[in-house]
Amino acid sequence: MENRVTNILLVGVGGQGIILASEIMADVFMEAGYDVKKSEVHGMAQRGGSVSTHVRFGPKVYSPLIKEGEADIFVAFEELEALRYLSYLSPHPTILLNEQRLNPPGVSLGNEDYPADVKEVLSRRAKTFKTIPARDLAVRAGDVRAANVVLLGALHSILSIPEKVWTDHILKRFPPQAGPVNLEAFRLGKAS
Amino acid sequence: MNDPRTVLSGNEAIARGAYESGVKVAAAYPGTPSTEILESLGAYSGPHVEWSPNEKVALETAMGAAFGGARALAVMKHVGVNVAADPLFTLSYTGLRGGLVLVTADDPEMHSSQNEQDNRHYARFAKVPMLEPSDSQEAKDYTKIAFDLSEKFDTPVMLRTTTRVSHSKSIVRAAEPIVPPVKPGLVKDPVKLVMLPANARKRHPVVEKRMEDLARFAETFPENRVEWGDKKVGIITSGISYEYAKEVMPEASFLKLGMVYPLPREMIRSFASRVEKLYVVEELDPFIEEQVRAMGLAVEGKSAFPLIGELNPLLVEKGLKNLPPAPQETAPKLPARPPIMCPGCPHRGIFSILNKMKLFVTGDIGCYTLGFLPPLSAIDTCVCMGASIGHAMGLDKALGEEALGKVAAVIGDSTFLHSGITGLLNVVYNRGAVTVIILDNHTTAMTGRQDHPGTGCTLRGEETFEVDLAKLAKALGVRHVKTVNPYDLAAVERVIKKEVQRPEPSVIISRAPCVLSRREKAVSGKPLAVDSDLCAGCRSCLRLGCPAVAWIKEEGTNARGKKRKGRAAIDEFLCNGCTLCAQVCKFGAIKGNDGK
Numbered sequence: 001m002e003n004r005v006t007n008i009l010l011v012g013v014g015g016q017g018i019i020l021a022s023e024i025m026a027d028v029f030m031e032a033g034y035d036v037k038k039s040e041v042h043g044m045a046q047r048g049g050s051v052s053t054h055v056r057f058g059p060k061v062y063s064p065l066i067k068e069g070e071a072d073i074f075v076a077f078e079e080l081e082a083l084r085y086l087s088y089l090s091p092h093p094t095i096l097l098n099e100q101r102l103n104p105p106g107v108s109l110g111n112e113d114y115p116a117d118v119k120e121v122l123s124r125r126a127k128t129f130k131t132i133p134a135r136d137l138a139v140r141a142g143d144v145r146a147a148n149v150v151l152l153g154a155l156h157s158i159l160s161i162p163e164k165v166w167t168d169h170i171l172k173r174f175p176p177q178a179g180p181v182n183l184e185a186f187r188l189g190k191a192s
Numbered sequence: 193m194n195d196p197r198t199v200l201s202g203n204e205a206i207a208r209g210a211y212e213s214g215v216k217v218a219a220a221y222p223g224t225p226s227t228e229i230l231e232s233l234g235a236y237s238g239p240h241v242e243w244s245p246n247e248k249v250a251l252e253t254a255m256g257a258a259f260g261g262a263r264a265l266a267v268m269k270h271v272g273v274n275v276a277a278d279p280l281f282t283l284s285y286t287g288l289r290g291g292l293v294l295v296t297a298d299d300p301e302m303h304s305s306q307n308e309q310d311n312r313h314y315a316r317f318a319k320v321p322m323l324e325p326s327d328s329q330e331a332k333d334y335t336k337i338a339f340d341l342s343e344k345f346d347t348p349v350m351l352r353t354t355t356r357v358s359h360s361k362s363i364v365r366a367a368e369p370i371v372p373p374v375k376p377g378l379v380k381d382p383v384k385l386v387m388l389p390a391n392a393r394k395r396h397p398v399v400e401k402r403m404e405d406l407a408r409f410a411e412t413f414p415e416n417r418v419e420w421g422d423k424k425v426g427i428i429t430s431g432i433s434y435e436y437a438k439e440v441m442p443e444a445s446f447l448k449l450g451m452v453y454p455l456p457r458e459m460i461r462s463f464a465s466r467v468e469k470l471y472v473v474e475e476l477d478p479f480i481e482e483q484v485r486a487m488g489l490a491v492e493g494k495s496a497f498p499l500i501g502e503l504n505p506l507l508v509e510k511g512l513k514n515l516p517p518a519p520q521e522t523a524p525k526l527p528a529r530p531p532i533m534c535p536g537c538p539h540r541g542i543f544s545i546l547n548k549m550k551l552f553v554t555g556d557i558g559c560y561t562l563g564f565l566p567p568l569s570a571i572d573t574c575v576c577m578g579a580s581i582g583h584a585m586g587l588d589k590a591l592g593e594e595a596l597g598k599v600a601a602v603i604g605d606s607t608f609l610h611s612g613i614t615g616l617l618n619v620v621y622n623r624g625a626v627t628v629i630i631l632d633n634h635t636t637a638m639t640g641r642q643d644h645p646g647t648g649c650t651l652r653g654e655e656t657f658e659v660d661l662a663k664l665a666k667a668l669g670v671r672h673v674k675t676v677n678p679y680d681l682a683a684v685e686r687v688i689k690k691e692v693q694r695p696e697p698s699v700i701i702s703r704a705p706c707v708l709s710r711r712e713k714a715v716s717g718k719p720l721a722v723d724s725d726l727c728a729g730c731r732s733c734l735r736l737g738c739p740a741v742a743w744i745k746e747e748g749t750n751a752r753g754k755k756r757k758g759r760a761a762i763d764e765f766l767c768n769g770c771t772l773c774a775q776v777c778k779f780g781a782i783k784g785n786d787g788k
Contacts, residue, residue, distance in 0.1 A: 013529065023361070026199040030363055036199065037327070039360035041303070048739055050529040063439035064327075064360035064432075067505035084526055103742060104529040109567075109734055110743035110758060112527040 005058030007066040012077025014049045017148030022053040027169045029057035032161045039064035079118040092127035098134040137188040146185035153189020200364040202357040205328040207232035209335025210265045214372040217257035219250035222639035223269030224304035225358040226297035243651045246610040247272035258288035261376040270298040270311045284318045285395040291342035298354045300475045301502035310476040315453035322350040322453040324431040328362040356432045407454040415450025426467025433473045440509035464489045535740040536715045536768025538704035541678040545685045546570040554583035558604035559638045567737045578611030584626045597693045601628045606636035606644045620669035625695045633706040665699040672698035681775045719767035726781035729756025733773035740766035
């Protein structure tokens with residue numbers, strides 16, 4: 001077992017399934033024998049606000065928050081939100097970017113511009129950089145809402161935790177009829 | 193055997209702890225970050241679990257249960273304790289028979305609050321002990337300890353959490369519930385429970401003696417513990433701050449306080465004498481630091497760590513290691529994502545009219561406080577639950593004719609029932625010319641749609657009496673009570689214009705369920721669309737501030753030859769078909785997807 005703590009930062013927009021993804025991760029890491037803590041920051045809005053979730057696992061975890069400058073793995077569910085949290089990244093992070101843009105109100109109203117160079121900025125900053133068309137893959141799996149599970153599949157491919165632990169906990173979180181779609185979403189994410 | 197471990201939030205763990213303690217009555221008013229405690233407890237069968245109309249009623253209900261020998265829990269956010277402070281301070285005198293735990297969920301950083309008061313002061317002020325957990329396992333364990341201490345010392349016990357403890361998740365080991373040692377029943381004890389001055393004077397010395405006993409107990413309380421490490425640095429800390437300090441300086445010596453009031457003075461003195469440099473790491477006020485200083489000890493606290501906002505590992509590291517401010521990664525200036533009313537929200541129509549009429553709007557606590565944000569920009573005050581009505585009354589009495597027709601109070605249904613009723617009663621009694629708009633969306637929306645006395649449903653989902661807000665207003669003496677459909681902009685404008693001009697009390701009930709309600713729907717759910725040929729690019733629809741309506745920059749002319757700088761477009765996934773945008777469009781460009 002690794003004897004240091006692994007820091008995973010997930011960011012995106014309320015409604016993208018980030019919190020559910022982080023809850024599955026916490027269960028998976030506990031089952032795999034680690035200590036785990038997770039914490040999220042979200043504003044007052046039920047939907048549409050900026051969301052970030054910190055997940056940390058290792059032999060013993062104290063702080064539920066990642067120290068700025070120490071996120072090893074960065075999973076961005078939305079492109080603009082990825083830029084908001086750059087100060088949290090470690091010097092050599094792995095970045096998984098979901099290729100999706102959701103306009104914030106200022107952009108919708110035509111008062112501000114959506115940043116143009118997200119991928120360049122992130123690829124320069126990352127040790128390993130991967131883009132994932134999670135939304136398209138989720139649609140291919142059978143439900144656009146499974147984009148978060150696609151990203152869990154992509155995350156699985158860079159961590160060394162048995163696949164069965166992931167799939168067991170994914171199945172636990174959904175009603176039986178949604179099981180096959182989510183397993184397919186996980187598989188597509190893993191292969192992406 | 194099943195794995196007894198689960199990953200729980202601090203709030204879920206407190207609920208589990210209360211359940212394992214054999215709690216019989218639990219009462220709360222929803223408020224971030226405390227809400228999930230009662231929701232989680234409601235998932236266990238056994239205890240009576242209720243949403244009370246406000247925190248004072250919640251604590252009084254818990255008190256009654258504890259007087260009857262049952263274990264009782266009252267839960268509230270930090271500012272909720274202000275509402276419940278009246279019973280709390282005298283409960284400290286009476287004590288109780290069954291254990292009573294009052295959970296205060298503080299919100300440093302004001303993630304969802306109007307202030308960041310540090311409720312540790314309440315423990316000292318009300319002379320009651322306070323426990324403060326650092327993670328979910330402790331949240332569960334301390335809840336159980338709190339019930340035991342409550343019965344042992346005949347005192348209410350406060351359990352203080354913060355947003356970061358309440359909403360973080362970590363591993364918790366579950367246990368089976370116990371049968372509490374005290375047997376519930378009616379036991380008369382008027383000298384102890386009737387706080388006439390003569391009796392209260394007898395109780396005050398008991399309170400002081402109890403605090404001395406508790407201070408002695410704190411010296412051997414196992415959750416106040418020393419973790420020896422390098423003796424160059426000694427850190428006194430509690431709650432979430434312990435985790436941050438341990439993270440960034442695991443090699444230091446720690447005095448970890450599970451009980452933050454009263455403090456174990458001898459333990460502190462002995463710890464201080466054995467370390468070279470002493471720190472207190474605590475969020476918000478220098479509550480522990482000042483008491484340590486008063487003992488004559490040299491200590492670093494707020495000189496090294498911020499007084500304002502949440503701590504985090506980086507801030508604690510900077511303070512402990514005296515680091516210079518690190519060069520910040522240059523963050524690009526990014527468009528913000530502020531909280532915003534949902535597409536189809538019933539509040540939007542009211543605020544678009546209030547904005548149009550340029551009224552001075554006294555506001556209250558709830559989703560509708562977001563009516564402050566542009567482009568609606570139609571809230572002028574917001575202080576605490578129920579205050580909108582008093583504010584409007586004061587403006588009327590101070591300004592008289594000058595304010596007539598220019599002021600309205602807005603308050604949600606849950607907030608009105610929490611503490612707006614007495615304000616309205618005062619308007620009637622003292623002859624105020626005040627218009628109160630009750631934004632009745634039939635739920636407590638902001639905290640995640642909890643039931644209240646106006647929804648006809650209890651916390652456990654049982655059917656119950658549903659208070660009729662119009663009849664209630666009439667019973668208080670309001671003669672002019674109108675109900676409007678907030679999705680009918682013309683009607684909303686007509687009614688508000690008429691009512692604000694009245695030189696006497698009036699109430700407008702804006703009635704439509706929260707767009708997120710699972711029980712009722714007032715909007716079609718069928719998305720509208722913009723006919724690009726007809727859109728004149730006037731931006732009227734955008735002034736509603738609906739997330740489903742966007743502006744597309746595109747200079748040119750529409751099909752009728754009208755010049756425009758761009759056009760509006762509706763996101764069919766977000767639109768709920770509330771039709772407000774179609775109502776404000778002067779060009780008939782917004783229609784249902786079927787063309788109607």
